Amino acid sequence: MGLKVPFVTGYLTEHFGDDAFPTLEGYRAKGGYEAARKALGSMTPDEVIELMKTAGLQGRGGAGFVTGLKWSFMPKKGDKPRYIACNADESEPGSFKDRILLERGAHQMLEGILIGAWAMQAEKTFIYVRGEYAHPAACVQRAIDECYAAGILGANCLGTGFRHDVVLTRGAGAYICGEETGLLESLEGKKGQPRKKPPFPAEYGAFGMPTTVNNVETFSHVPHIVAKGADWFRGFGTEKSPGTTIFGVSGHVARPGLFELPLGTRLDEIVFQHAGGVPNGRKVKGVIPGGMSMPILPAGQLDVAMANEFLRERKTMLGTGGIMVMDDTTCMVRASCVITYFFRDESCGQCTQCREGTGWLHKLVTRIERGAGSIEDIEILADVTSKMEGQTICAFADAAAWPVQGMLRHFREDFELHVEHKKCPFPESFEL
Amino acid sequence: MAKLTIDGVEYEVKDGRTILQALDDLGLLMNGVDVPHYCWHPKLTIDGSCRLCQVEVEGFPKLQIGCNTPVKDGMVVHTKSERVKHAREGVMEFLLLNHPLDCPICDQAGECKLQDYAFEYGVKHARTEEPRRALKKNVDLGPTIKFDQERCILCRRCVRFCREVPKTGELAVFNRGDHSVIETVPGMQLDNPYSMNVADICPVGALTTKDFRFKIRVWFLEEAPGICTGCSNGCNVYLGVANNKVYRYVPRRNDSVNDTWICDVGRMTYEEIGAPDRLKLPAVRSDSGVLEAVPFAKAIDAAAARLRSLVERKGAGVLAAVASAHASNEDLLVLARFLDAYGIRHSGVTVRRGDSDDLLVKAEKAANAEGARTLGFEEAGPLAKQIAGGGIDGLIVLGHDLLDPAYLGGERTLAKLDTVIVLDTHVSALERVAHVILPVRHAAEKDATYVNHAGRVQRSWPVVEPSFEAYADGEVISRLGAALGLPGFDGKFDVREVSRSLGAAAAAFRGIDLESVGEQGIPLAGKG
Incomplete structure (x- = not known):
């Protein structure tokens, strides 16, 4: 067993401890590429898309869009080549699940890509790997090379006559390149700035061709669905959010790491049972349930099933499943400083509300943290977020506004204490 | 065509247009239907980034940007709702966050869309320190x-x-x-x-x-x-x-x-227009060979006297006229009538040529070469050769493009002419050889029509008055004609009346005159 994570495994990660599994031989030994053989050999593209729709797999990149539906948006006819982009630009703070899927399960992902390519009759896939992910990129490239050598990819995939090429490209370190059209721009060698829609990628994607963008984990589920069927897949998770996902838990927990669990697993179960709870006799203050762009939940609201239909009731979302736990020493204003700084730094700067709003939020929060804020500043903070959300080209401005809204919703007292004391009242909190 | 309802009013719009494009096509954008915008421009690609043109479109949960949202048949748009107002206030406040407060010394002040929209759509006070x-x-x-x-x-x-x-x-x-x-x-x-x-x-x-x-x-x-x-x-x-x-x-x-x-x-x-080298004073060359400023009427009389004397000696056959492509249709029509009345057979129009591109810049460096051609003036190249060859003794010349290398390449060959009458807006080397100089008006100083390269008739208006005595070429020629006693010339020049008779002179102008041209111009017959 070469690897200590994930601590809890499921169908995606059960063989990740096996050092042979990342190789083609090791993957095949566990039944690898049989699902692709089944799809390409005995299913029509439409049958694959129908299967995906029936299975109800939701995209695992953060937005949770139904994968089968997304695939069905690709034009069936036309002389333009169709492309796939695999989004491996994992850069949501608190999220580190795709990394292990790339390092330990590259073939599983590639098999999912090949099945997707057949379903959408795509001739090429671009795997866009986060720039900082040098080792994961090397793992994927090795797997691609093995596939070409074995005839799984290329001019005659698995001997079926279907042609599909896979190209790996690496990003240069911008968070926004994880947004699907920002990714496409970057892929084309341009500045990573999301595109206005319409046109949507299924019509005008990479290099102007119809393109579908899916996350690493999304593709990784696909071979399992093809091999074992929609009913089997729906045996995991909730009715509306089927399947497992890999939760990444970080922050003030005894056992930070990855846990593959069915969607709908309760947040308190993940934090206290799987991740070992908060160490040093401290208590939980708040938990961000789905990566930094998702609104925080206070300690009293951890009894929530981790699926969008339940999280939405608490005004937050599953996002990428990156769970960040903060204990009772944490100053939520400081935490907001970190969050707003990140979004200020990473905003691409196209849309007015995002470019100016992210900076304003950070300045306001920083001033409150310094003890120089007023009660009115707290009101302004809330108002600014309301003028940012839902108004921009991409969801980045939402991602910058929502966490601040969550902080104000549940930890307004922290902000007010700063105003009252004219300094930060949490001396034990982390240093900025 | 698609039906588009904006603020309760239904419009028919072309297919395949976005909301702002449709409003622009209808001539209503910021002119009846106000959808403020910064990044969108009718002649540039859509950017969609300023987010100021957000409107409410029924059926969409979020506000949509007018610039990039394609119109669908039956679409219903609201531009004045509370949500739209809130969004505009947000954009304006964000844009003003970091904008310097230097309007008093900013040259854009007064025609600044940030000022205008902040006044119209912004919040009324700053909330940032x-x-x-x-x-x-x-x-x-x-x-x-x-x-x-x-x-x-x-x-x-x-x-x-x-x-x-x-x-x-x-x-x-x-x-x-x-x-x-x-x-x-x-x-x-x-x-x-x-x-x-x-x-x-x-x-x-x-x-x-x-x-x-x-x-x-x-x-x-x-x-x-x-x-x-x-x-x-x-x-x-x-x-x-x-x-x-x-x-x-x-x-x-x-x-x-x-x-x-x-x-x-x-x-x-x-x-x-206001250049220091504007030709400001009518002048006549004295017996001693010096140009002397004289009142306009005297200069006209002197020009008439010189011409009459030459024609008496050698006949009208030695006279020629060089029209200018800078002159208006009305000016040129009067010149054509003058040539007829006086029996001048040699004439042509000079058109200076230069660089061109495939965007706007055309090779012919004057506003009305096409108008001159339409009114029957031929290219002055052969005439220039004739002048250089010594076949001409008297010349009426409009403008100084005749000095261009494509024609005479300088004033020297004109020095031996008996009579040179110059009508011009600006000082040139023609002054060295002219016997009479008559200042004329720039396009910005007169009502006039011009025909562009594509046959579109456009017009100018008198928007400034020269600070010196100058008249339209047509008026100067009218007065010269009267001084010569030519039939049909009473010294009066009514530009509207002349303009109305363009159609009789050249069929392409039929139905076109100063009054009908308007601000956008109209194509010559057959050029539409």
Whole structure:
């Protein structure tokens, strides 16, 4: 067993401890590429898309869009080549699940890509790997090379006559390149700035061709669905959010790491049972349930099933499943400083509300943290977020506004204490 | 066609247009239906980034940007709802967050869309005490444009303009987020034949032309319609007029002529109107060979006397007239009548030629070469040869393009002529050989029509009055005709009446005259 994570495994990660599994031989030994053989050999593209729709797999990149539906948006006819982009630009703070899927399960992902390519009759896939992910990129490239050598990819995939090429490209370190059209721009060698829609990628994607963008984990589920069927897949998770996902838990927990669990697993179960709870006799203050762009939940609201239909009731979302736990020493204003700084730094700067709003939020929060804020500043903070959300080209401005809204919703007292004391009242909190 | 309902009013719009494009097509944008916008420009690609043009579209949960939302048949749009108002207030407040408060010394003040929209759609007070961004001021982007980075609202119109219109791409957005700035690409200057248009399309005071900045507060300017006379394209302009002086040209939109652009060379031709080298005084060469300023009437009489004496000695066959492509149709029609009445057989029109491009700049460097041709004036090349060959003794010459290398290449060959009568707007070497000089008006000083390269008849209006005595060429020729006692010439020149008779002189003008041309011009018959 070469690897200590994930601590809890499921169908995606059960063989990740096996050092042979990342190789083609090791993957095949566990039944690898049989699902692709089944799809390409005995299913029509439409049958694959129908299967995906029936299975109800939701995209695992953060937005949770139904994968089968997304695939069905690709034009069936036309002389333009169709492309796939695999989004491996994992850069949501608190999220580190795709990394292990790339390092330990590259073939599983590639098999999912090949099945997707057949379903959408795509001739090429671009795997866009986060720039900082040098080792994961090397793992994927090795797997691609093995596939070409074995005839799984290329001019005659698995001997079926279907042609599909896979190209790996690496990003240069911008968070926004994880947004699907920002990714496409970057892929084309341009500045990573999301595109206005319409046109949507299924019509005008990479290099102007119809393109579908899916996350690493999304593709990784696909071979399992093809091999074992929609009913089997729906045996995991909730009715509306089927399947497992890999939760990444970080922050003030005894056992930070990855846990593959069915969607709908309760947040308190993940934090206290799987991740070992908060160490040093401290208590939980708040938990961000789905990566930094998702609104925080206070300690009293951890009894929530981790699926969008339940999280939405608490005004937050599953996002990428990156769970960040903060204990009772944490100053939520400081935490907001970190969050707003990140979004200020990473905003691409196209849309007015995002470019100016992210900076304003950070300045306001920083001033409150310094003890120089007023009660009115707290009101302004809330108002600014309301003028940012839902108004921009991409969801980045939402991602910058929502966490601040969550902080104000549940930890307004922290902000007010700063105003009252004219300094930060949490001396034990982390240093900025 | 699609049905589009905006604020309860139904419109028929072309298919395949976005909401703002449809409003623009209908002529209603910011002119009946107000959807404020910064990044969108009718002649540039859609950017969709300023987010000011958000409107409520029924069936969409979120507000939609008018610039990029395609109209669908039956679409219902609201531009005045509370949500729209809230969104606009947000955008305006965000844009003003870091904008310097230097309106009193900003040259854009008075024609600034940030001022206008902040007044109209913004919140009424500032809520930020954070320091504003400090960026570069007074940056030289190139030979024509100054840039104030702090005032820039990053609408990126200038960036798209350089990429899409002159296709030179000198400008780009550098960095990201709230440290985004516009700069020239390293190693490049903003230097292209259309560079000054970026100042027109810049909604704020970030880009200003070196030529116009700090000359006058714009609220003192009257923006009068007219045309550029720098070449045969006839780009439509507004002449910025104050104190009986033209301070600038800015392009006036005409989708059949120049869209919303003008070339830098043409834009600067406004300088010719009040130029120090305007021909200001009528003059007559004395017996001692010196030009002496005389009253206008005396100069006309002197011209008539010289012509009469020459014709008495050698007949009208030794006379020639050189028409100018700078002269208007009305001027040229009077000249043609004069030639007929006086029996002058030798004539032609000079057209100076130069560089052209496939955007706006045309090779013929005058406004009315096509009009002259339509009225029967032939190219003056053969006539110039005849003059150089000594076959002509008396010459009436409009303008000084005859001195161009394509014709005489200088005034020398004219020195031996018995009589040279010059009608011109500006001083030239013709003064050295002229016997009579008669100052005439610039297009900006008279009612007149011109025909552009594509056969579109356009007009000028008198927007300034010369500070010296000068008349339209047509009027000067009318007076000369009367002084000569020519039939049909009573010395009066009614430009409207002359204009109305253009159709009788050349069929292509039928139904076209000063009154019917309007601000957008109309094509000659058969050129539509």
